[in-house]
Amino acid sequence: MEPFALLADGFAVALRPLNLSLAFGGVVLGTVVGLLPGIGPINAIALLLPLLFAVGIPPESALILLAGIYYGSQYGNSISTILLNVPGTPAAVVTALDGYPMARAGRGGEALAISAVASFVGGTLSIFGLVLLAPLLAGWALRFGPAEYFALMVLAFAAVASFSGARPAASLVAVGTGLLLASVGLDPQSGIPRFPFGRLDLFDGLDFVVVTLGLFAVSEVILAVERAGAGALLAPPIRRVRLTLAGLRDVGASVLRGSGIGFLLGVLPGAGGTVSTFVAYGVETRTGGPERKFGKGDPRGVAAPEAASNAAATGAMIPLLTLGVPGSATTAVLLGALLALGVTPGPLLLDRNPEVFWGLAASMYVGNLFLLLLNLPLVGVFVRLLRVPGWILMPGVAGLAVVAVLAVNRNPFDLVIMTGCGILGYLLRRGRVPLAPVILGLVLGPLAERNLRRALALGDGVGDALFPSPLAAGLWGLVVLAVAGPALGRLRARRGRPRIQ
Amino acid sequence: MREGGVRPGVGKDGGAERGGVHPGVGMGGGKGGAARWVWVAAAVVALAAGWEAWGYQVAFVTDAAGPRALPLLAVALMLAGSVALALRPHTGAPGSGPGETGIVRPVLAGALFLAIPFLIPWLGFMVTAGGAMAGLAMLLGAPLTRALAAGSAIAVALYLLFVYALGVPLPVGALFLAPTPGGG
Structure with a gap:
C-alpha cells in the first residue's frame, strides 16, 4: 500500500492552487496545440521552457505544466484527426481510419465523445499502472551500471528508428544527424572543442531548445509557406457531442483492451505510441464481433486506438522518469526540459524528488479529469480554432520561436542556429527522414556517450565493458530484436508482393 | 510526416522528380534526379565531418573511445544511410510532397x-x-x-x-x- 500513501502526498502537491491552475492551463494549451496543424506538443514545450526559466517556478510545477501539454495534446490531436483526417502524429493515423468516416457520415460528435472517454479511461488506468510499476522499475534500475544504461539507450535509438515507419536508410540518416548535432561543443571529458567552426558561441554546444524549435517550428513554417495556396481544410460543423450509455457499452471492451495494450507497449522504450495504436486496432479487427464495419466508421475502431495512445503516452513516462531514457520525440524533449530545470530523471528520482514524481502522477489524474470535462462540452469551441487562418497562426508560431530563442541565452547568434536547423528540418522532412530519431539523438547522444566511455573505462576490454552482466546481454538481445524484427517483417511483406511495381 | 496522409496519390516517381529540393540539379538525369544529388550532398557533408572528427584524439588510457567516438559513429550512420538513399532514392512512401509553389x-x-x-x-x-x-x-x-x-x-x-x-x-x-x- 506504500505507493498509495505516497500518491496521497502527491495529491497534496497537485492540489496546491498554483499546480492545479498549471495542470488546467497545461491541458488546455495541450488541447489547442494538439489540435492546430503544425504546432504540436514538441514546439509548445520548447517554446514554454525559456518562459518557465524567466518566471522561475519550482521544477514539479513546471513538469506538471509540461506533462499537461504532452497528454493534453493527445486529446486535441484526436479532434483534428477525426474531423479533418489530418493525423498530427503517426500514432493518430489509425484513429483516422474509422474516425474520419464517422465524421463524414455526420457522426463526428459521437466519434469525438468516444475518443474523449476512451482517452480518459486509457490515461487514468495507466496512471494506476505508473504508480504501481514505477517504484518497482526504479528499484530494479538501481542495479544498472554504465554498460546497462548504454545498452538501454541504444535500444531506445533502435526502437524509435525502426518503428518510425520510415525507410531504414532514412532512419540511419536521422539518428546520425541527431548524434552529430549532439557532438557539437566542448567534449566534457577531454575539453576538446568539437565542430566549433571558430566560434566561441559553439563551445557550449547547441542548446536543445534552439535546435528543437528550428527542426520543428521553423521547418513547419517553411513547409506551410510552400503549401500556401494548396487550399485550406474545412472542418465539418459539430452540432452536439452526444454520449449515450448504449454507445459506451458497445465500445467498453475495446477501450479496456486498447488501454492494456497501450500501457504495456508504452512502457517499452522506443516502441510506444505508434506501435500501440496499430496493435490495438489490429486486435479489434480480429476480435470485433459479428457486425464489423472497420474502415467504414466503426466506433470500436476509434475507441481502441484512442485508449491505447493515451495509455502509451502515460506508460512512456515510466522509462522517462525512472530510467531517464525517453522513448519518443516528445518524451525526449521532456527529458531535455527536466535536465534544464535541474531534475535528473533516474532510479533516484523517486527518493530524491518525491514531490516531482508523485506530484506529477497525482496531477495527471486531475489533468485527465479536466480534459474529459473540457472536451465533452467545449469541442465546438476548439473546432472553431481551426478556422484561424494560416497567415496569422504561422507568423505567430515563428514570432514565438524567435522570442523564445532570444530568451534562452540572449544571443542573436542562436537565431542563426535555429534557422539553420529549420532549413535542415525542412530538407529532412522533404526527404522523408523522420525527425523523432534526430531529437532523440540530440538529447540522448551525450548521455549515451558518457555511459559508453564510463563502461569502457570500467571494463577489461570491449567485450567485458559492454557485456558485464546477463542484464546487459539481455538488453543487447532486445536491440537485435528491435532492429531485426521490423526488417524481417518488411522482407516477408516484400516477398509476398508481386515483383513488378 | 503529415503530407502523406493529406495528399495521397502522388506517384512514386513523380514526387522526388518534381519536388526535389534542388531543382535544376540533375533534372535531365531521368529517374532519381534531384533527390539523388541531395543524398550525395549529404554523404559529402558527412565525409567532411568525419575528416574533421578524425583529429579529435586524446592520449588518456582511461578514455579508450575518446572524443571522436560519438561524431565518428554519427558520420558512419549518416554516410551509410545517405549512400543507400542516393543509390535507391525512390524506394519509399509515395512522393516527397511536391511544392505547389516551387522553390x-x-x-x-x-x-x-x-x-x-x-x-x-x-x-x-x-x-x-x-x-x-x-x-x-x-x-x-x-x-x-x-x-x-x-x-x-x-x-x-x-x-x-x-x-x-x-x-x-x-x-x-x-x-x-x-x-x-x-x-x-
Missing part, C-alpha cells in the same frame, strides 16, 4: 528567418520581428494590409508579454537608442 517561396521564407539575427541589433526586436512576420504572412497568402496588421500585432503582443509580463529584456535596437557615453 522560390520556401527560399524566401528561409531568407526572412536568416535576416532576423542580422537586423535585430540595429532595428530592435519590434521592427525586425514585425517586418519579418508581415513578410511571412504575405508568403502565406495574406494581402499587404492584413499582413502588416498581423505582423505588427504579433510583434507588439510578444514584446508586451515578454518585456512587461515576464521581465525578459528584448533588444531595443541601436537605431532607437540615444548614444550614451558608455555605448549603446
Whole structure:
C-alpha cells in the first residue's frame, strides 16, 4: 500500500492552487496545440521552457505544466484527426481510419465523445499502472551500471528508428544527424572543442531548445509557406457531442483492451505510441464481433486506438522518469526540459524528488479529469480554432520561436542556429527522414556517450565493458530484436508482393 | 510526416522528380534526379565531418573511445544511410510532397528567418520581428494590409508579454537608442 500513501502526498502537491491552475492551463494549451496543424506538443514545450526559466517556478510545477501539454495534446490531436483526417502524429493515423468516416457520415460528435472517454479511461488506468510499476522499475534500475544504461539507450535509438515507419536508410540518416548535432561543443571529458567552426558561441554546444524549435517550428513554417495556396481544410460543423450509455457499452471492451495494450507497449522504450495504436486496432479487427464495419466508421475502431495512445503516452513516462531514457520525440524533449530545470530523471528520482514524481502522477489524474470535462462540452469551441487562418497562426508560431530563442541565452547568434536547423528540418522532412530519431539523438547522444566511455573505462576490454552482466546481454538481445524484427517483417511483406511495381 | 496522409496519390516517381529540393540539379538525369544529388550532398557533408572528427584524439588510457567516438559513429550512420538513399532514392512512401509553389517561396521564407539575427541589433526586436512576420504572412497568402496588421500585432503582443509580463529584456535596437557615453 506504500505507493498509495505516497500518491496521497502527491495529491497534496497537485492540489496546491498554483499546480492545479498549471495542470488546467497545461491541458488546455495541450488541447489547442494538439489540435492546430503544425504546432504540436514538441514546439509548445520548447517554446514554454525559456518562459518557465524567466518566471522561475519550482521544477514539479513546471513538469506538471509540461506533462499537461504532452497528454493534453493527445486529446486535441484526436479532434483534428477525426474531423479533418489530418493525423498530427503517426500514432493518430489509425484513429483516422474509422474516425474520419464517422465524421463524414455526420457522426463526428459521437466519434469525438468516444475518443474523449476512451482517452480518459486509457490515461487514468495507466496512471494506476505508473504508480504501481514505477517504484518497482526504479528499484530494479538501481542495479544498472554504465554498460546497462548504454545498452538501454541504444535500444531506445533502435526502437524509435525502426518503428518510425520510415525507410531504414532514412532512419540511419536521422539518428546520425541527431548524434552529430549532439557532438557539437566542448567534449566534457577531454575539453576538446568539437565542430566549433571558430566560434566561441559553439563551445557550449547547441542548446536543445534552439535546435528543437528550428527542426520543428521553423521547418513547419517553411513547409506551410510552400503549401500556401494548396487550399485550406474545412472542418465539418459539430452540432452536439452526444454520449449515450448504449454507445459506451458497445465500445467498453475495446477501450479496456486498447488501454492494456497501450500501457504495456508504452512502457517499452522506443516502441510506444505508434506501435500501440496499430496493435490495438489490429486486435479489434480480429476480435470485433459479428457486425464489423472497420474502415467504414466503426466506433470500436476509434475507441481502441484512442485508449491505447493515451495509455502509451502515460506508460512512456515510466522509462522517462525512472530510467531517464525517453522513448519518443516528445518524451525526449521532456527529458531535455527536466535536465534544464535541474531534475535528473533516474532510479533516484523517486527518493530524491518525491514531490516531482508523485506530484506529477497525482496531477495527471486531475489533468485527465479536466480534459474529459473540457472536451465533452467545449469541442465546438476548439473546432472553431481551426478556422484561424494560416497567415496569422504561422507568423505567430515563428514570432514565438524567435522570442523564445532570444530568451534562452540572449544571443542573436542562436537565431542563426535555429534557422539553420529549420532549413535542415525542412530538407529532412522533404526527404522523408523522420525527425523523432534526430531529437532523440540530440538529447540522448551525450548521455549515451558518457555511459559508453564510463563502461569502457570500467571494463577489461570491449567485450567485458559492454557485456558485464546477463542484464546487459539481455538488453543487447532486445536491440537485435528491435532492429531485426521490423526488417524481417518488411522482407516477408516484400516477398509476398508481386515483383513488378 | 503529415503530407502523406493529406495528399495521397502522388506517384512514386513523380514526387522526388518534381519536388526535389534542388531543382535544376540533375533534372535531365531521368529517374532519381534531384533527390539523388541531395543524398550525395549529404554523404559529402558527412565525409567532411568525419575528416574533421578524425583529429579529435586524446592520449588518456582511461578514455579508450575518446572524443571522436560519438561524431565518428554519427558520420558512419549518416554516410551509410545517405549512400543507400542516393543509390535507391525512390524506394519509399509515395512522393516527397511536391511544392505547389516551387522553390522560390520556401527560399524566401528561409531568407526572412536568416535576416532576423542580422537586423535585430540595429532595428530592435519590434521592427525586425514585425517586418519579418508581415513578410511571412504575405508568403502565406495574406494581402499587404492584413499582413502588416498581423505582423505588427504579433510583434507588439510578444514584446508586451515578454518585456512587461515576464521581465525578459528584448533588444531595443541601436537605431532607437540615444548614444550614451558608455555605448549603446
